[in-house]
Amino acid sequence: MNFSQLEYLKALVQHGNFSLAAEKLKITQPALSLQIAKLEEELEFTLIDRRKRPLQLTPEGEVFYEKSVEILKLVNELKQVSFEMGDEVKGYLKVGIIPTLAPYLVHLFINKLNSDFPQLKIEITEQKTEEIIRQIKMGTLDCGILSTPVVAVGVIFERLFFERFFAYVSEKHPQFRKEKLDMDKITQEDIWYLEEGNCFQNQVNSICKINLQKEKSQNLIYRSNSIESLRRIVENQHGITFIPELATINISSELEELVKPISGQTPVREISLVTTRSNPKDRQITALKETIIQSIPKRMRQKPKGSVIDTNIKV
Structure with missing residues (x-):
């Protein structure tokens, strides 16, 4: 698991489909799909219900996503330290x-x-x-x-x-x-x-x-x-x-x-x-x-x- 995968998941939740999220992230759709699949494999549960349109988080995915957003916010806070100094x-x-x-x-x-x-x-x-x-x-x-x-x-x-x-x-x-x-x-x-x-x-x-x-x-x-x-x-x-x-x-x-x-x-x-x-x-x-x-x-x-x-x- 890495921070990039968390950012990919965040973009996917925001945009509701792989193509829009990939465009926003400036990566290909297959690359985004692969990274989400790798993250799910490591976690051993499904994050995204791909049958829904727009895509939706599974119940397990909602819990994971909430925590991942908190982590990303903390990372961004660290990035702001130089500005605050x-x-x-x-x-x-x-x-x-x-x-x-x-x-x-x-x-x-x-x-x-x-x-x-x-x-x-x-x-x-x-x-x-x-x-x-x-x-x-x-x-x-x-x-x-x-x-x-x-x-x-x-x-x-x-x-x-x-x-x-x-x-x-x-x-x-x-x-x-x-x-x-x-x-x-x-x-x-x-x-x-x-x-x-x-x-x-x-x-x-x-x-x-x-x-x-x-x-x-x-x-x-x-x-x-x-x-x-x-x-x-x-x-x-x-x-x-x-x-x-x-x-x-x-x-x-x-x-x-x-x-x-x-x-x-x-x-x-x-x-x-x-x-x-x-x-x-x-x-x-x-x-x-x-x-x-x-x-x-x-x-x-x-x-x-x-x-x-x-x-x-x-x-």
């Missing part, structure tokens, strides 16, 4: 950010991060909360930025900032002339919403107290994973959608009137950094965290008056 922040950081946050946050901090830490390379991917946490546990992401509270074991959360929720109201809607959106006077048919299973949409559902799972009684049903797509619908059609505070910063002056505070207790989402308890890239993650906090509007560093809306996510 010096004063300079450098290396490679893989970060996952939820899609309802990344388009509005990354451009605020990335130039400062590159300027302050030129030796630090950062790779950012947009992923849902559950996938970010899963990959952090596997070691394929170093940290994540997402909306909390979230119930999850094996990771820790550190609060970064708060965002208020705003309504984005069409000029054709009766409440467009109001200073604030009255939640008691909107109906299900008024609202354009994100695809279910998104933590932002879970929070919107809590704010609206409307069962958005029901079929809408209008000609166009538009389910999207993009807040920007929903904004375009509101601007050109009718109705209402909801946007986070950072999304309001770059709205053009001619569209600012479409942004409305929500009446009553202000709904708020909490944004946190998630990572593992013992992380070899603590210095790099701290640099990222501090840069983000310095780059956002000062008002968002403290919780505003209002209620933090639960994500209703358990991982």
Whole structure:
């Protein structure tokens, strides 16, 4: 058994088939199959159920894989020792950010991060909360930025900032002339919403107290994973959608009137950094965290008056 075989198994589990895993590892598929077979022969039990599509671990394989991931993470920690010994922040950081946050946050901090830490390379991917946490546990992401509270074991959360929720109201809607959106006077048919299973949409559902799972009684049903797509619908059609505070910063002056505070207790989402308890890239993650906090509007560093809306996510 060797570390390369463990890396091969990890790639195979991640990609679910031999050809994709071999391509990622830059080896041939027969070579990958041979190494997995050798590992199984040495262990004297089967790791992969090859009858399933995508491939799945056997019960014995799941136990072995969990331990092998822990070993690979320890090896990577040893590789990071040289970076941690010096004063300079450098290396490679893989970060996952939820899609309802990344388009509005990354451009605020990335130039400062590159300027302050030129030796630090950062790779950012947009992923849902559950996938970010899963990959952090596997070691394929170093940290994540997402909306909390979230119930999850094996990771820790550190609060970064708060965002208020705003309504984005069409000029054709009766409440467009109001200073604030009255939640008691909107109906299900008024609202354009994100695809279910998104933590932002879970929070919107809590704010609206409307069962958005029901079929809408209008000609166009538009389910999207993009807040920007929903904004375009509101601007050109009718109705209402909801946007986070950072999304309001770059709205053009001619569209600012479409942004409305929500009446009553202000709904708020909490944004946190998630990572593992013992992380070899603590210095790099701290640099990222501090840069983000310095780059956002000062008002968002403290919780505003209002209620933090639960994500209703358990991982």
